[in-house]
Amino acid sequence: xxxxxxxxxxxxxxxxxxxxxxxxxxxxxxxxGHRKINYYSVFLLxxxxxxxxxxxxxFISEHAVDPDKRRYIxxxxxxxxxxxxxxxxxxxxxxxxxKWEDAVKRxxxxxxxxxxxxxxxxxxxxxxxTAAYKEKDSRKxxxxxxxxxxxxxxxxxxxxxxxxxxxxxxxxKGIHAFWESRIPELLADNEWDFFIGKAEYIPDPSxxxxxxxxxxxxxxxxxxxIERELSRQFPAAQKFSFExxxxxxxxxxxxxxxxxxxxxxxxxxxxxMRLSIYSIASFWYTAWVNAGQPALSPxxxxxxxxxxxxxxxxxxxxxxxxxxxxxxxx
Numbered sequence: 001x002x003x004x005x006x007x008x009x010x011x012x013x014x015x016x017x018x019x020x021x022x023x024x025x026x027x028x029x030x031x032x033g034h035r036k037i038n039y040y041s042v043f044l045l046x047x048x049x050x051x052x053x054x055x056x057x058x059f060i061s062e063h064a065v066d067p068d069k070r071r072y073i074x075x076x077x078x079x080x081x082x083x084x085x086x087x088x089x090x091x092x093x094x095x096x097x098x099k100w101e102d103a104v105k106r107x108x109x110x111x112x113x114x115x116x117x118x119x120x121x122x123x124x125x126x127x128x129x130t131a132a133y134k135e136k137d138s139r140k141x142x143x144x145x146x147x148x149x150x151x152x153x154x155x156x157x158x159x160x161x162x163x164x165x166x167x168x169x170x171x172x173k174g175i176h177a178f179w180e181s182r183i184p185e186l187l188a189d190n191e192w193d194f195f196i197g198k199a200e201y202i203p204d205p206s207x208x209x210x211x212x213x214x215x216x217x218x219x220x221x222x223x224x225x226i227e228r229e230l231s232r233q234f235p236a237a238q239k240f241s242f243e244x245x246x247x248x249x250x251x252x253x254x255x256x257x258x259x260x261x262x263x264x265x266x267x268x269x270x271x272x273m274r275l276s277i278y279s280i281a282s283f284w285y286t287a288w289v290n291a292g293q294p295a296l297s298p299x300x301x302x303x304x305x306x307x308x309x310x311x312x313x314x315x316x317x318x319x320x321x322x323x324x325x326x327x328x329x330x
Contacts, residue, residue: 031065033184037276038064038149040194044281049288052296056142063146063312064153071325072318076113078326081154083116084163085217093217098210115163118155122209125151126287133291139303141296145284152283153276155213162220165327167227174253175227182253183262183269192270199281201289212279219268226264230257 039061042053053060071077088096097103100120103112112120125148132140154160159176167175188194202208231239234257241254253261262269288294304312 031068033180033188033273034064034068034150034153035061036184036188036194037153037273037280038146040277041149041280041284043195044197044199044278045285046199048293049285049296051298052138052141053145053284055298059142060146060149063143064150066143066312066315067147067150069315069318072322073315073325075325078324079113079115079117080121080151081116081118082160082165083118083155083213083217084165085161085213086163086220087115091214091218093214098206116160118151118160119206119209119213122148122151122155122283123206126205126283129284129287130291133288133294133296136294136296138296139308142303148283149280152209152212152280155209156216156272156276156279158216158219158223158272161213161216162224164220164224167224170224170228172224172227175224178227178253178258178261179223179269183258184273186255186258187262187270188273192273194274194277196274196278199278199285202282202286205283205286208279212275216272222268223265227261230261230264234260 039057042050042057042060045053067077067081071081085091085093097106098119100123103120125144129141129144129148132144157180159165159179164170165176167173184192234254239254239257240251242249243252244250245252
């Protein structure tokens with residue numbers, strides 16, 4: 001008869017394996033939110049643009065996650081997704097120059113990239129999209145729109161604006177994916193409403209995205225504090241549960257804990273998700289207006305050439321088989 005120690009040892013090994021599955025796959029779960037946000041952004045556009053975007057809504061949604069996949073290939077990609085606002089003091093973060101050249105003079109380029117550059121990168125992508133509209137380059141417009149949506153959405157996430165981005169300094173590891181992945185997956189389809197009006201012209205896109213990242217930075221402490229407080233009320237057996245995902249059993253935040261956390265946050269995640277949708281649609285619309293409102297014809301579904309399709313597949317392969325470059329967010 002096997003000893004109790006052997007049985008318990010095997011149980012512990014099984015739990016460790018399950019935990020490793022949980023941590024190795026959590027990054028991909030954030031894809032749900034990015035795809036959902038880009039999808040709904042299309043439907044806030046005016047008729048002149050929705051005729052162009054709606055037939056390609058599947059592309060806009062699917063390729064919303066290309067920037068995350070690129071982090072498995074390009075080391076420089078990581079800093080484009082976040083900015084550690086707490087490294088620059090407290091809200092409203094007056095010490096940070098919003099112009100890149102001025103910020104480099106004050107902090108050096110290496111320091112800025114170390115702590116993230118998402119608002120500046122949104123500016124770069126917005127200018128590229130405006131240029132693509134002027135050129136009426138339909139392929140560029142779609143690719144840049146999908147990727148710009150990703151960076152804008154990242155700027156709306158509080159844990160993309162704090163150096164304790166995954167609770168690694170406060171024994172809260174896993175909170176990043178919990179906030180931006182687990183709860184949207186649990187609530188978005190059945191309980192949340194994303195039809196929120198229409199896109200509007202943004203007179204100063206740079207000032208707008210800085211306001212969003214500053215809001216995110218200010219909210220990060222609340223995101224972390226409420227999870228800590230709620231965890232004291234939930235025994236581990238109630239805080240976590242085991243669920244099946246893609247044929248694997250994974251350890252996951254329980255539905256009860258997730259819903260309780262969402263209630264304690266008073267709808268913060270939904271508000272930031274809805275604001276992301278509005279922001280993305282408005283940035284697309286603004287780029288189009290600034291380009292002179294060119295007439296865009298609906299595109300055939302098969303618009304990308306063989307080289308471009310190969311590049312998309314390289315991103316997929318790197319994501320499936322590679323190791324993320326730079327810091328892990330999840």
